[in-house]
Amino acid sequence: MTRKRKRPETYEADHKGRKVRVTVPERHESVAYSGDVVQVLRDVLKDNLSPQAVAVIAAHLHGVVKTTSDSVNREVAWFTEQLLETVGDQYNVLCEEAGL
Numbered sequence: 001m002t003r004k005r006k007r008p009e010t011y012e013a014d015h016k017g018r019k020v021r022v023t024v025p026e027r028h029e030s031v032a033y034s035g036d037v038v039q040v041l042r043d044v045l046k047d048n049l050s051p052q053a054v055a056v057i058a059a060h061l062h063g064v065v066k067t068t069s070d071s072v073n074r075e076v077a078w079f080t081e082q083l084l085e086t087v088g089d090q091y092n093v094l095c096e097e098a099g100l
Contacts, residue, residue, distance in 0.1 A: 008023045008024070009023070009024040010022060010023050010024060038082060041082055042082065042086045045083070045086050046086065051087050051090065051094050052094045052098040054086050054087050054094075055083075055087045055094035055095045055100075056094075056095065056098050056100060057083055058080050058083035058084050058087070058091070059100055061079065062084075
């Protein structure tokens, strides 16, 4: 019995001025991270950014980025706090290492 292979789902995209077909990534039932949302965020940050980059992003956002929307400002403040908690007491040292 021969099973017919299912063709992967694709979508059209532009690449360097040409139309190409791109495979839609499969949805995985499991994810690489588990835990509460805040812990997953911190784990993703640690896995993808250096501690210095996290500190510099927090420094940039901290007190500098303001919008006309109070709710957006609260969200940015919350994200900044997560960044600061990710680097912990090393914030000043990491900023100095990064040249701030």
